[in-house]
Amino acid sequence: MTRVHSFEPVIGRTPRVLILGSIPSVISLQFTQYYANPRNAFWPIMAELFEIDIDCDYAGRIQQVTKLPIALWDTIKACQREGSLDSSILKDHLEANDIPALLGEYQRIDLVAFNGAAAEKYFNQLIKPVLSAEHRLEFIRLPSTSPANARMRFEQKLASWRQLLDYLADA
Numbered sequence: 363m364t365r366v367h368s369f370e371p372v373i374g375r376t377p378r379v380l381i382l383g384s385i386p387s388v389i390s391l392q393f394t395q396y397y398a399n400p401r402n403a404f405w406p407i408m409a410e411l412f413e414i415d416i417d418c419d420y421a422g423r424i425q426q427v428t429k430l431p432i433a434l435w436d437t438i439k440a441c442q443r444e445g446s447l448d449s450s451i452l453k454d455h456l457e458a459n460d461i462p463a464l465l466g467e468y469q470r471i472d473l474v475a476f477n478g479a480a481a482e483k484y485f486n487q488l489i490k491p492v493l494s495a496e497h498r499l500e501f502i503r504l505p506s507t508s509p510a511n512a513r514m515r516f517e518q519k520l521a522s523w524r525q526l527l528d529y530l531a532d533a
Contacts, residue, residue, distance in 0.1 A: 366391060368459060371435035372424055378431045379473045379526060380464070384480040385438040387508070395420045396434055401509035403516055404477070407523050431530060433468065435459055437476075437484040458488035465497050473529055474499055478506025500529075 368385050383396075390398040397404035398420075405416045405423065414426045427434065440457040465471055476482035482503045493499075504526075505511060505519045 365440060365455075367440045368436035368438060369394065369396060371433055371459075371464060372396065372427050373468065374428050374430040374432045376431055377433040377468050377471050378530065379475055380433045380435065380461075380468075380471050381475045381477060381526075382461075382481045382485060383434075383436045383477045384484060385436050385441060393420070396424075397507065399509060402507050403509075403519050404507040406516065407507060407520055410520055411523060411527055432526075433464070433471065435461070435464065437461070437481045437489065456484065456488060458484070461485070461489050462493055462497070465493070465499075472499055474501050475526060476501070476503045478508065478511065479503060480506075502529075 366385060386396065387399055387402075390396060392398070405414070408414045408423075408427070409416045412426075412430055414423060416423060418426075436459060438456060439459040441455065474485070476485065482501070502525060505514050505522050507519060511519075
């Protein structure tokens with residue numbers, strides 16, 4: 363069984379929304395890039411929502427994200443998993459990222475958006491019980507952008523992810 367580790371967070375300008383995945387896929391780990399699988403809909407969705415140029419290199423994409431009021435990270439810091447599927451994550455030896463510390467440092471974050479059910483599940487299991495009551499957060503689960511979520515077309519995923527724009531417009 364392979365032990366996998368997540369990346370450091372990507373922090374945008376005065377973030378208000380924290381987008382959490384579960385843990386990077388095998389392809390993402392190989393390239394050391396968030397959402398590196400070309401079939402993952404994350405970057406095309408970000409292009410539609412925030413006009414990010416996804417034809418540039420990864421560093422350019424990240425630079426564009428840092429100008430947005432969002433942060434990217436993963437719920438899980440480390441776990442054992444074979445392959446890329448969240449269903450393959452072993453429930454033992456899970457280690458959570460220090461999301462409470464991130465929320466303490468970036469106190470304007472008031473929405474946590476989960477990129478799929480697994481990110482939400484592990485957040486509720488590992489992080490929510492230790493969150494301070496002073497963290498007044500809203501939570502939404504968005505459809506996973508993973509190619510494993512093949513039951514939804516891109517347009518359906520995008521329509522759901524548009525909630526982020528509605529939320530940020532209300533700020």
